[in-house]
Amino acid sequence: MYRYDEFDHALVQDRVKQFSGQVQRRLAGEITEDEFKPLRLMNGVYLQLHAYMLRVAVPYGTLSSRQMRMLAHIARKYDKGYGHFTTRQNIQYNWPALKDIPAILEDLASVEMHALQTSGNCIRNVTSDQYAGVAANEVEDPRIWSEIIRQWSTLHPEFSFLPRKFKFAVTGAPEDRAAIRVHDIGIELVKGKDGRTAFDIYVGGGQGRTPMIGKLIGKAISQENLLTYLEAIMRVYNMHGRRDHLFKSRIKILVHTIGEEEMRRQVEEEFAAMQKDGPVELPKAEIERIQAYFAPPAYETLENDPAELNEAFEKTPAFARWVKQNVAAHKVPGYAIANISLKPVGGVAGDASSEQMEKVAELADAYSFSEIRVTHEQNLVLADVPQKDLFALWQELDANGLGTPNLGLITDQIVCPGLDYCNLANARSIPIGQAIAKKFEDLDRQNDIGELKIKISGCINACGHHHVGHIGILGVDKKGTEFYQVSLGGSADEKTSLGDITGPAFTEDKIVGAVENIVETYLSERQDGERFLDTYRRIGMKPFKEKLYAAH
Incomplete structure (x- = not known):
């Protein structure tokens, strides 16, 4: 992975010193919040509903284990013990005190990280494929x-x-x-x-x-x-x-x-x-x-499908399920790409505790050349895991709440922070995502449904990417009451499409039932193992709309 040159080091250190002075002037009352705003935005600092938020850049979603350990340290020392991985492959801290942000930036600079250009009218963090290379x-x-x-x-x-x-x-x-x-x-x-x-x-x-x-x-x-x-x-x-x-x-x-x-x-x-x-x-x-x-690491000569992997499949069905859902093919024989879901049922999509971040860093050192990827769908990836080590890796992940086998399934949602944190939001997103995940938590049912991407935004700014969700959910405010507008058929892949709005929005107590109606309609209409998106593109909106509003 890329390492800073002398220009990077000088640039980041100079900016940390500069911003430290600006923060001191703000805390001393020498500049107003309005005067401070453009300065803090240049350094990735937002003012949200309850506190300042710091957004840290993770260029093209690639982290070293050393950097991940520093992110864990910052979460523990300066925040509430967790960080939130975002759809720009960045990480956000939702509760830092303004007085501590210069120290956080100093710590980040020590591991070649920064918060430059993560906000404001500039070119933001450049994102890429989590399977790159x-x-x-x-x-x-x-x-x-x-x-x-x-x-x-x-x-x-x-x-x-x-x-x-x-x-x-x-x-x-x-x-x-x-x-x-x-x-x-x-x-x-x-x-x-x-x-x-x-x-x-x-x-x-x-x-x-x-x-x-x-x-x-x-x-x-x-x-x-x-x-x-x-x-x-x-x-x-x-x-x-x-x-x-x-x-x-x-x-x-x-x-x-x-x-x-x-x-x-x-x-x-x-x-x-x-x-x-x-x-x-x-x-x-x-x-x-x-x-x-970005030269390839020192791969070993390994065999595909080693005997110990197949033995583990037979002895441990939960492991076999995780491999089937969360592990992808690698270009080098004997290796695999291991996806780590940050979407446990009942959790907050994209959140990882300081302990979990440290565990991922430890596992990256042990099994994946000390490198971690962040995905735009708010998960993590160990990209170079020997197949013979997958069972040991899974055991560690599962013991630390990181072994959820739901990649691409209905509980693997993109969810923006919504009204729980964001002062731009009209409605809450996190509780809606949690309620939907709870409704569909049975893994057999999830696997029967197959690939289905739900994306939830708390306002029209679409930080939850609802426009390109197979099922997109947008929170709206109607005279002080939270409603949820539903769209179908969106996709962000090589066949990109924007979702079609189904009709009138649903109240908070109806939205989970609406999603279930959509899923049941799909299951009754699908042919030959079609994915949800394939079925929707074949039959269109009408059957879904009839079922949705007959029960509304």
């Missing part, structure tokens, strides 16, 4: 290019005053696990005509108040031209993006307003203008320097 069919490890984009975009003067926040996602495999088409810029690694890695670039995706799917603006852009092409997109956005209207400020609105073809024309025009004085290319030596940081 280990998926058998990827073109190339997308973290290489995510790191190049991170370095290029950090404190870039061209992007210091964007119309609105800006999000990149990068994937290297045909299966899109990074949701690139619902990002401001989504990048897919492809093979160019010369056989080298190139980039298809999608622009104008996003969720929130006006959900849209990104358009393919740049096709097979070369490695040397990648950053120039991205800068051309950013320049067009910077010139024409709305700064006079908060709800019309994202690049998706610009693409929608001027159209896909005009956006492409303006980007190509800007791209050509930038090269008039000679090629502006990403140097080959710099590409190779970053690639070296």
Whole structure:
């Protein structure tokens, strides 16, 4: 994984010192909260309903065990003993005292971490595929290019005053696990005509108040031209993006307003203008320097399906169930990708205690080259586990509340913090997710239902990604009462779709029953083992709507 160079170290240390002084001035009353707000946002500090919140960057979702131990230390010393992993592959602390935040940033800097550009109108944390580098069919490890984009975009003067926040996602495999088409810029690694890695670039995706799917603006852009092409997109956005209207400020609105073809024309025009004085290319030596940081680890020569693994299957059905649901194929024989669910029934999606974080760090050291991945669906991954060690790994996970075998099932939900924490929310999200999980906690029933992704947001900002949930749930406020609007058929994968709203919203006491009606309708209509999404796309909304509102 990437290690800081001297520029990174100097940048982060200087920012910590600078922000420490700003915090002292705020605590002394020398600056007001309004004056402090833009300063704290530049350092990942939000003011939520009950306390400040600190959001820490985890670039492309990759952590070392050393870094995970520091996150656990911060949770224990400065928060309430836990952290919350988010859909940008970051971690949030919901209860730090403002006076302690400079010390937290010092601790983070000691393990090459920071909170820069995790808030404000800037390029946010670059996200990627949690299986990067280990998926058998990827073109190339997308973290290489995510790191190049991170370095290029950090404190870039061209992007210091964007119309609105800006999000990149990068994937290297045909299966899109990074949701690139619902990002401001989504990048897919492809093979160019010369056989080298190139980039298809999608622009104008996003969720929130006006959900849209990104358009393919740049096709097979070369490695040397990648950053120039991205800068051309950013320049067009910077010139024409709305700064006079908060709800019309994202690049998706610009693409929608001027159209896909005009956006492409303006980007190509800007791209050509930038090269008039000679090629502006990403140097080959710099590409190779970053690639070296992501060289494969020292894999052993191992056999697939070792005898001890099959013996464990026969003796321990719970282990076999976990492997079937939470373990994915690895490109190297004898290895596996182990997904760690942070969605136990009754828990809060994405939360991990300091003890659990330390345990994951310990297991990463023992079984996965000391590396951990954070997924945009609020889970963790050990990407390089020998198959012969899976049983020992599972025993440790299960003993520490981390062995829930529900990846991709109805209880593996994305849930935003909602009205329990967020001052933008209209309704609670966490209790709704917990109630739905409780209703479907039986693992046999979950497996019978199969893949079904529920995503829950507490407001229109869509931090819970409800627009792309197979079942999406949006909390709304109606005259002081919380209601929940339901949508069906969304997806964030390579066949991205936005969910269709079923009709009138449901009250808090009816929403769990509504979800059960949807599931029962699916089970009665599915054919030949179809997934929920396949059935919905085949039969459409009508049968679901009839069942929902007949019982409403």
